[in-house]
Amino acid sequence: MALFLEVIEFLDDEGNQIVHRVPEQGSAETSIGSQLVVRENQSAVFFRDGRALDTFGPGRHTLTTANLPLLKKVIGAAFEGKSPFRTEVYFVNNKVFTNAKWGTQEPIPFRDKELKMIRLRANGIYSYKVSDPRLFINKIVGTENIKEREEVEDFFKNVVISRLTDFLGETYATIFDLAKDYDELSAGAKSRISEDFDKYGLDLRDFYIRSITPPPEVQKMIDERSGMSVVGDLNQFTQFQAAKALRDAASQEGGAAGTGVGVGAGIGMGAMIPGMMQKNVEGGETTPAQETCPNCKKPLPANAKFCPECGAKVGEKIFCKKCGTEIPKGAKFCSECGEKQ
Numbered sequence: 001m002a003l004f005l006e007v008i009e010f011l012d013d014e015g016n017q018i019v020h021r022v023p024e025q026g027s028a029e030t031s032i033g034s035q036l037v038v039r040e041n042q043s044a045v046f047f048r049d050g051r052a053l054d055t056f057g058p059g060r061h062t063l064t065t066a067n068l069p070l071l072k073k074v075i076g077a078a079f080e081g082k083s084p085f086r087t088e089v090y091f092v093n094n095k096v097f098t099n100a101k102w103g104t105q106e107p108i109p110f111r112d113k114e115l116k117m118i119r120l121r122a123n124g125i126y127s128y129k130v131s132d133p134r135l136f137i138n139k140i141v142g143t144e145n146i147k148e149r150e151e152v153e154d155f156f157k158n159v160v161i162s163r164l165t166d167f168l169g170e171t172y173a174t175i176f177d178l179a180k181d182y183d184e185l186s187a188g189a190k191s192r193i194s195e196d197f198d199k200y201g202l203d204l205r206d207f208y209i210r211s212i213t214p215p216p217e218v219q220k221m222i223d224e225r226s227g228m229s230v231v232g233d234l235n236q237f238t239q240f241q242a243a244k245a246l247r248d249a250a251s252q253e254g255g256a257a258g259t260g261v262g263v264g265a266g267i268g269m270g271a272m273i274p275g276m277m278q279k280n281v282e283g284g285e286t287t288p289a290q291e292t293c294p295n296c297k298k299p300l301p302a303n304a305k306f307c308p309e310c311g312a313k314v315g316e317k318i319f320c321k322k323c324g325t326e327i328p329k330g331a332k333f334c335s336e337c338g339e340k341q
Contacts, residue, residue, distance in 0.1 A: 005022070005028045005030040005034060005087075006030070006034050007035045008022055008034065008037070008044075015093065017149070018130065018148065019093070019137065019141050021091075022091065026088075027088045028088070029085065029087075030087050031063075033062060033063065034062075035062060036061040036063060036089070037059075037061075038056050038057060040058050042091055043133040044056040044092070045137050046063075046087065046089055047087060047089070048085060049086075090133075093130070094129060094130055097128055097149060098125075098127040099125055100149075100153045102123065102124055102126060102157050103121070103122065104161055107120060107121050108120050108121075110168060110169065113174050114174050114176065115214075118175070118215075119218075120175065120213065121213055121214075121215075123210050123211060124208045124210045124211075125208050126204060128197060130201060131203035133201065134201070137201075139200045140200055156197070159193065159196045163189060163192045164189050164209075167185075167188055167189050171185075172185075186207055186208050186209045189207060189209070291329070292330050293314065294312065295310050295312035296309050296310040296312065318341075321334075322334065322337050322339035323339065
């Protein structure tokens, strides 16, 4: 038995359906004079024989040849102008659908000027609404057979990722510049993605990027690089750490653990001392000059009392051979008379 529609309407209590078809399968009979009820935030697209006849906004509409002028050719004088005809109506939800999520299922490649080729994951949210019900029905519902919100958002996930990837590659050279420009990046990506939504009869209202992150191993490398920047000079940092360990070991009371730390720190300091001495020499610092014998001018061992070369006693006062004035050790001439010593 054929389904006859005198009052055509649809009520979506949950509000998650973007499109609902009446009847859900096939078509139904209706006639001029039938009532079409369209609720707030709805549009109704009237189809006959697979062709959109008209789009109706909110309100109660009586179907006539005035609002369905294309029916004039198919309705004759029979049935007093109320001849039945087969039709289907698509109710389109016009509300703004918020918190639609997007994200990368697989990492996207990105050529970074500092980290070279890396892979990125990105995610965020967007909101949208149907702006052209007839175009949306023909492009999405009729072609892709998509009716539910989840199906629409799944369809556009790949579109979003593709456009965002292109925009990133053309605009940014390194991921280190991304965090400070999320707002600008979102706005730029939205302008490109909006074109794809428009051609399907949708209006992209908002587009936000929550995060763009590299894989965990790359994040670890970035953290290590940041740590090196904080440390600064690695040699100075190593010396500081060794000195701190030695100080901590010295402050501990005796014990196996304390002794082990002290020995290890001492070994570390011992290994550092030659380098520190070399640094001091290169920096211009010198050790005190070695003493020489006042008689033969040969070098003297430390704390020597007699010269091992000539046997002269070391440590006695030295006087000028000519005038008898006391002169400094190692002096070659007398500061008083100028006599060579």
